Amino acid sequence: MLNIKNLHVKLEDEDKQILKGVDLTVPAGEVHAIMGPNGSGKSTLSYVLSGRDGYEVTEGEASLYDHDLLDMEPEERAAAGLFLAFQYPVEIPGVGNLTFLRTAVNAQRKARGEEELSSGEFLKVVREKAKALQIDAEMLKRPVNVGFSGGEKKRNEILQMAMLEPKMCILDETDSGLDVDAMRLVAEGVNALRSPERSFLVITHYQRLLNHIKPDVVHIMSNGRIIKTGGPELALEVEKNGYGDLLAEVG
Amino acid sequence: MAVEISDEIEVREGVDRETVETVQNMGSYKYGWDTEIEMEYAPKGVNEDIVRLISAKNEEPEWMTEWRLQAFRRWQTMTEPKWAMLNYPEIDYQDQYYYARPKSMEVKPKSLDEVDPKLLATYEKLGIPLKEQMLLAGVEGADETPAEARKVAVDAVFDSVSVGTTFKDELAKAGVIFCSISEAIREHPELVKKYLGSVVPQSDNFFATLNSAVFSDGSFVYIPPGTRCPMELSTYFRINAENTGQFERTLIIADKGSYVSYLEGCTAPKRDVAQLHAAVVEIVILEDAEVKYSTVQNWFPGDEEGKGGIYNFVTKRADCREARAKVMWTQVETGSAITWKYPSCILRGEESQGEFYSIAIANNMQQADTGTKMIHLGKNTRSRIVSKGISAGKAQNTYRGLVSMHPKATNSRNYTQCDSLLIGDQCGAHTVPYIEVKNTSSRVEHEATTSKVDDDQLFYCRARGMDEEEAVALVVNGFCREVLQALPMEFAMEAQSLVAISLEGSVG
Numbered sequence: 001m002l003n004i005k006n007l008h009v010k011l012e013d014e015d016k017q018i019l020k021g022v023d024l025t026v027p028a029g030e031v032h033a034i035m036g037p038n039g040s041g042k043s044t045l046s047y048v049l050s051g052r053d054g055y056e057v058t059e060g061e062a063s064l065y066d067h068d069l070l071d072m073e074p075e076e077r078a079a080a081g082l083f084l085a086f087q088y089p090v091e092i093p094g095v096g097n098l099t100f101l102r103t104a105v106n107a108q109r110k111a112r113g114e115e116e117l118s119s120g121e122f123l124k125v126v127r128e129k130a131k132a133l134q135i136d137a138e139m140l141k142r143p144v145n146v147g148f149s150g151g152e153k154k155r156n157e158i159l160q161m162a163m164l165e166p167k168m169c170i171l172d173e174t175d176s177g178l179d180v181d182a183m184r185l186v187a188e189g190v191n192a193l194r195s196p197e198r199s200f201l202v203i204t205h206y207q208r209l210l211n212h213i214k215p216d217v218v219h220i221m222s223n224g225r226i227i228k229t230g231g232p233e234l235a236l237e238v239e240k241n242g243y244g245d246l247l248a249e250v251g
Numbered sequence: 252m253a254v255e256i257s258d259e260i261e262v263r264e265g266v267d268r269e270t271v272e273t274v275q276n277m278g279s280y281k282y283g284w285d286t287e288i289e290m291e292y293a294p295k296g297v298n299e300d301i302v303r304l305i306s307a308k309n310e311e312p313e314w315m316t317e318w319r320l321q322a323f324r325r326w327q328t329m330t331e332p333k334w335a336m337l338n339y340p341e342i343d344y345q346d347q348y349y350y351a352r353p354k355s356m357e358v359k360p361k362s363l364d365e366v367d368p369k370l371l372a373t374y375e376k377l378g379i380p381l382k383e384q385m386l387l388a389g390v391e392g393a394d395e396t397p398a399e400a401r402k403v404a405v406d407a408v409f410d411s412v413s414v415g416t417t418f419k420d421e422l423a424k425a426g427v428i429f430c431s432i433s434e435a436i437r438e439h440p441e442l443v444k445k446y447l448g449s450v451v452p453q454s455d456n457f458f459a460t461l462n463s464a465v466f467s468d469g470s471f472v473y474i475p476p477g478t479r480c481p482m483e484l485s486t487y488f489r490i491n492a493e494n495t496g497q498f499e500r501t502l503i504i505a506d507k508g509s510y511v512s513y514l515e516g517c518t519a520p521k522r523d524v525a526q527l528h529a530a531v532v533e534i535v536i537l538e539d540a541e542v543k544y545s546t547v548q549n550w551f552p553g554d555e556e557g558k559g560g561i562y563n564f565v566t567k568r569a570d571c572r573e574a575r576a577k578v579m580w581t582q583v584e585t586g587s588a589i590t591w592k593y594p595s596c597i598l599r600g601e602e603s604q605g606e607f608y609s610i611a612i613a614n615n616m617q618q619a620d621t622g623t624k625m626i627h628l629g630k631n632t633r634s635r636i637v638s639k640g641i642s643a644g645k646a647q648n649t650y651r652g653l654v655s656m657h658p659k660a661t662n663s664r665n666y667t668q669c670d671s672l673l674i675g676d677q678c679g680a681h682t683v684p685y686i687e688v689k690n691t692s693s694r695v696e697h698e699a700t701t702s703k704v705d706d707d708q709l710f711y712c713r714a715r716g717m718d719e720e721e722a723v724a725l726v727v728n729g730f731c732r733e734v735l736q737a738l739p740m741e742f743a744m745e746a747q748s749l750v751a752i753s754l755e756g757s758v759g
Binding site: 050051052053073074075077078079083084086089090091092093094095099100103104105107108111143160164 | 705706707708710711712713714715716717718719721725726728729730731732733
C-alpha cells in the first residue's frame, strides 16, 4: 500500500513549488488513476516517488508498506517493490535488452537477499512474458530502447514490470504516443498483472486508457494538489466536459 | 551470427554482477598485491656491461649480444620523445633495475599448497585454468595432471624472466613454436635472425631502441605455413620487483596461410614509485595469413593522487608483408599511470587488411595517449579503426591516429570511428587524427563523437534496481560493445569486469 501525506515538492534549482500538499492512499490490489491538465504535477509526483534527482521535498511524507520512500535511494525503492513505467523510456546504446533485464532482476533479488536467477531460468521466464506482449526474440536482443517505436518502448516497459513483479506500479502517461492496437496490448499486459497484492497508479491525460485499464478510484490533480476524488465515472466526466468545469468548481 | 552474439552476452552478464561485488569487496586495484619472493638483481642503471650481463644471463650467442650493443650505442644518441599529450616527471634511466629474477625459480614448489595463493588467485582471475596455473607456478609434476577442456597455451613473464610455457608438446605436434624469446634465440636462431627487428628496427624510436638493448625476455611464436594454431596463445606479464623496468620483446611470425589468436595480459603490484615498462611487439604476417592480437592491459594505474603506477611506453607493430595478410589488434587499456602506445599496421601486401579496436579507460590521475597507425603501401588495402576512449576523475585521454595512403596504395580504404565518453566534469578527451592521402583513388573516412554519461540513463538503470556503480558499468560496457565483441570470449569477460573495476568511485 502506498501512502502519501501532505507532500510538498519544489524544483532543486529554482524557487518553483510543484507539489503543494498531495494526499493519496492506494491500498493493495487497487488501481488508482490520476488525471489532470498539463503542468498539474502528475509526472513530478511519479519522479519524486521513484527518487529522481532535481527535486526537493519541503514537507510531507511518502511510504510504501513500512518503507519510508523519501529516505531511500532509487534502487532501494525499486527493490522494495516500486516500479515506474517511464513516459519517455531511455535508450542505452550497446546494452542488450536481455542483459539489462537480467541485471535489473538480479540486482533486486540480491538487494532482497534472494538467490539470483540462473541464465536458464531467466530466459524461460522472459520468453514466456515477452510472448504475451508480442515482443519477439529480435527485440529482446536489440539494445535497450534504441530504435524502438513508441509502442515497442511502452511494451518493453511493461515487460520490465512483468519481470520485476513490483508491489506498486506507477504508469506515467503510458498511453502517450500509442495507437489503438498498441494501447490494447499494453493494457492487456497491465491487466494480466493485476492481483490482490499489487497496486497501480495510472497517470494519464486522457480517459481512453481507462477504458482498457479499469480504475477503482480516479483522482483529479491540478496545480500541485488532488482536487477531486471519485469512481470511474469521474474520468468519463472529464472526457465529456474537459477539466474546465472541475477547476472552476474548486475555484 | 546474431544468435551467437546474444548467447555470448548471456554469459557475460554474470560478470557484471560479480565485478560489482569484487569492487565492493576489494580496493580499487585488485592486482595490487606484491609477491614476497627473493629476487636476484643486476646493479641499477644501464651501460654496456649491463647489456652484456643480460645477454649472458640468457645464454645468448655472440651475434645477439652484438645486436643489443648496437642498439644501446644508438640509444645513447637519442632523446625521449615529448610530442604526446602526457605530463610526467623526468625518468632517470640510471635509477632502474634492468634485470631481476626470482631466486626461488631454482627451488620448485612441490604442490600448489606451497605456492602463494594470491599468485594462483591472480592467474585464476585472468581465466587461466588450474593446470596452467600449476605449470606457471613451477609446480613439479604438473605436466602429468590431465589437461582441462579449454585450451589456452600460456607463457608467463614474471619481472624479467619467462617462468613457464604451457602446452608446449601439443603445440609442437602442430609444428607451432611457442616459447620464450630467450629460448628462441638459442633454439631457433635462423628465425630470430631473419625476423627480429624487421618490423620495429633497432633505431625505430627511443623506447624501442632501449628495449632492443635490454629486453630480458618475452614470447616467441612461429606458425608454419597452412597451419591454424590449435589453441589460443597467451602471454601473461607481471612486474613484481620494485624499481624494475620490464622490457619484454615479443616476436610473432605467421607463415603463409596460417592463423593464430594471441592474448596478452598484464598486471603489477601497487607501488608508490612509478615503474617503467617499455615493450616491443613485432608481428610478421605472410601471404594469406591472419593474426589476432588481443591485449588486456591492467598495469597499476597509480593511486588517486597520481602517485606510483606503471609508465607504459610500448611499440607494437604488425607487418602485413605479403598479399591478403590480415591483422587485428584489439586492446583494452585500463591500467598504467602513463600510456604511450600505438599498435600499428603496415599494409604492404596487396589486399592486406588491418583492424584496430581499442578501449582506453583513464580514471583519477591517469593519462593515456594511444591510438594506431595504418600505413597503406599496397594496392586495395583496407583498414578499420574503432576507438572508444573513456575518461573519468581528472584523467586525460587522447586518441592519436595516423592513416597514411602512399602513392602506390591505390583503391585503398580506411574507416575510422573515434568515440569519447566523459564521466564527470574534470576529465578530458582529445582526438588527434593525422591523415595523409597521396593517391586519388583511395578513400579515408573519419567519424568522431564525444558524449557524457547521461543522468537519464543512470536514473533509468537505478529505477530498475541497479546501484550507481552497476549502472555506470552497464552504460560504459554498452559504449564499448563493438570492441568487447572483437575480443575472444574469455578475455571479453575479463575486460568487461575490468571496465567496471577501473571506474570505481568515478561517480557520486
